[in-house]
Amino acid sequence: MEQQSEQNTRKSKILEALENEHTSVAFNDPLENEMVLNMGPQHPATHGVLRLLIKLDGETVLASVPELGYLHRGYEKLAENCSFHEFIPHTDRLDYLSPLSNNTAYVLAVEKLIGLEAQPRVQYIRTLISELARISSHLMFLGSLAMDVGALTVWMWSFREREKLYDIFEKIAGARFTTSYTRIGGVAQDITPETMKIVRTFIDELPGKIRECEKLLNTNAIFLGRVDGVGVILREKAIDLGLTGPGLRACGVEHDLRRANPYLVYSDLDFRIPVYDGGDSLARYYVRIDEMRESAKIVRQVLEKMPAGEIRAAKPKKVLPGKQQVYTKMEELIHDFMLVNFGIEPPVGEMYHAVEAPKGELGFYIYSKGEGQPWRMKIRSPSFVNLQSISTMIKGAMISDVVAIIASLDPVMGEADK
Amino acid sequence: MESMNEKVLEKLTAKFGDAILESNEFRGELTMVVPKERIVDICTFLRTDEELHFDLLADLCGIDMYTPVKRFGVIYNIYSLTTKHRIRLKTFCEEENPTVPTVSGVWGTANWHERETFDMYGIHFEGHPDLRRMYMPDEFEYHPLRKDFPLMGIPGSLELPKK
Numbered sequence A: 001m002e003q004q005s006e007q008n009t010r011k012s013k014i015l016e017a018l019e020n021e022h023t024s025v026a027f028n029d030p031l032e033n034e035m036v037l038n039m040g041p042q043h044p045a046t047h048g049v050l051r052l053l054i055k056l057d058g059e060t061v062l063a064s065v066p067e068l069g070y071l072h073r074g075y076e077k078l079a080e081n082c083s084f085h086e087f088i089p090h091t092d093r094l095d096y097l098s099p100l101s102n103n104t105a106y107v108l109a110v111e112k113l114i115g116l117e118a119q120p121r122v123q124y125i126r127t128l129i130s131e132l133a134r135i136s137s138h139l140m141f142l143g144s145l146a147m148d149v150g151a152l153t154v155w156m157w158s159f160r161e162r163e164k165l166y167d168i169f170e171k172i173a174g175a176r177f178t179t180s181y182t183r184i185g186g187v188a189q190d191i192t193p194e195t196m197k198i199v200r201t202f203i204d205e206l207p208g209k210i211r212e213c214e215k216l217l218n219t220n221a222i223f224l225g226r227v228d229g230v231g232v233i234l235r236e237k238a239i240d241l242g243l244t245g246p247g248l249r250a251c252g253v254e255h256d257l258r259r260a261n262p263y264l265v266y267s268d269l270d271f272r273i274p275v276y277d278g279g280d281s282l283a284r285y286y287v288r289i290d291e292m293r294e295s296a297k298i299v300r301q302v303l304e305k306m307p308a309g310e311i312r313a314a315k316p317k318k319v320l321p322g323k324q325q326v327y328t329k330m331e332e333l334i335h336d337f338m339l340v341n342f343g344i345e346p347p348v349g350e351m352y353h354a355v356e357a358p359k360g361e362l363g364f365y366i367y368s369k370g371e372g373q374p375w376r377m378k379i380r381s382p383s384f385v386n387l388q389s390i391s392t393m394i395k396g397a398m399i400s401d402v403v404a405i406i407a408s409l410d411p412v413m414g415e416a417d418k
Numbered sequence B: 001m002e003s004m005n006e007k008v009l010e011k012l013t014a015k016f017g018d019a020i021l022e023s024n025e026f027r028g029e030l031t032m033v034v035p036k037e038r039i040v041d042i043c044t045f046l047r048t049d050e051e052l053h054f055d056l057l058a059d060l061c062g063i064d065m066y067t068p069v070k071r072f073g074v075i076y077n078i079y080s081l082t083t084k085h086r087i088r089l090k091t092f093c094e095e096e097n098p099t100v101p102t103v104s105g106v107w108g109t110a111n112w113h114e115r116e117t118f119d120m121y122g123i124h125f126e127g128h129p130d131l132r133r134m135y136m137p138d139e140f141e142y143h144p145l146r147k148d149f150p151l152m153g154i155p156g157s158l159e160l161p162k163k
Helices: A004-019 A075-080 A087-092 A100-114 A120-148 A152-173 A192-218 A219-229 A235-240 A281-305 A323-328 A330-342 A382-387 A390-394 A399-409 A413-417 B002-019 B038-049 B110-121
Strands: A036-039 A053-056 A059-065 A348-357 A360-369 A375-382 B024-028 B029-033 B056-064 B072-079 B084-093 B099-101 B124-126
Touching: A053 A399, A059 A390, A059 A399, A075 A087, A075 A375, A087 A100, A100 A120, A100 A152, A100 A348, A100 A360, A120 A152, A120 A192, A120 A281, A120 A399, A152 A192, A192 A281, A219 A281, A219 A399, A281 A399, A323 A330, A348 B024, A348 B029, A348 B056, A348 B084, A360 A382, A360 B056, A360 B072, A375 B056, A382 A413, A382 B110, A390 A399, B002 B029, B002 B038, B038 B072, B038 B084, B038 B099, B056 B110, B084 B099, B110 B124
Parallel strands: B029 B084, B099 B124
Antiparallel strands: A036 A053, A053 A059, A348 A360, A360 A375, B024 B029, B056 B072, B072 B084
């Protein structure tokens, strides 16, 4: 009886300590107790503002509860009060490590809603930027995973490559991070031949640079010890928890929306979908490394096949005209005025469109009542759903492996919290 | 060859009869409205049926129609990894008693989606193992994605930290 009440006071003390920094909890025998550890939201290894409450026995994780919402900005509410064009810049802020991919995903969804097909050149440009965004996101993953397990050199090397990519993004979109590059029915501006040459050089060098990083990691006993067999999730559990993207492909499920439900020009391109069946952090690392090589292959093909042509669809009631035309032509000025003030006025209906973003399935569900703003827009963000499986992955792992597992899942809180 | 949408609709109508209240196709996507009492049965059937095998719940979200009857809806975007097909289920509930049975027993991923929907719309999912708010603080009283919640928020509804 006494023991019971002692346990209860101890428990409430622990809960109090989680809320109040001035409370301290002392145990008679520290090895005999379970401990609740609060990790985040301000923690360098949580990739933003993820908070994890971890129950520990010694150094082993018994259970964990992820807490989200520290970066919630209410984008779905905002979307209901924005015209379809106005929402494009907000998509940059979802997965802020691959804004170009989000821009593309969003306009593809809106174009499906209004029944519009972009020009072939636009399709190729969008494929190009989606794959560059994937490489950029995976380079970030590579650097942060390596850094979280203590290998700082790889972080430097992968960031050196990312820096080149951001220079390319600046040339393509005019901005490094917040690109807002795509438009409904087109893209903001054309890609110049000089930019394509720079992309070409980057892509030719990339496999060698990845190889350099791999040489540091793939046979490194410390790295392998931290990721091999750690954070395992089984195939059935992964599907049940809705895991998508590299995390799912690391469990032996060959599912990639680029192949399963092809969009843009992926059906014309030759690429492989890397699948590993370890289900652990190492498999997730291998999948992403292979995907970078495949993305480089795709970019090379896109550069070769890129057709010449317009960058705006010829649908003046839906597609914003170029600024030059707005300033010089009456019709275009009227269309521009109507589109900016009243929006594109899509048909009544509801649809869901998903693309394979670097982190997984990024989908937009739009319910339209035929007005300039969507009645409801739901963002199905991969990081949000993927984070749900983190409790399964870290259960039974060591406390030091938690950071490595979070890094191997590669969540971005910008899109998890919306 | 009959399309996958027709096949799904045919199978569901044969199995559940009048439970399919409404169905339509827009941009090649099938949407079916079902009563909330049958949602768990229908989802279990869709998931376990050998031929359909809709094993991935891609997304679950709420919607506020802002109508006197059937105000709140729950939308299930379901995907099959085998047939690579996507369908959508919808179910509605009333404003006075916004409850819908949980499908977290059918797809584990519904757990967080339902928590988010509860947070944003105040729809209660009966039988949910852990129905807490997902994003907003626990003491927050409102449901921000309802149409009667103002875009600029409600002053004083979120307590600021004391100095």
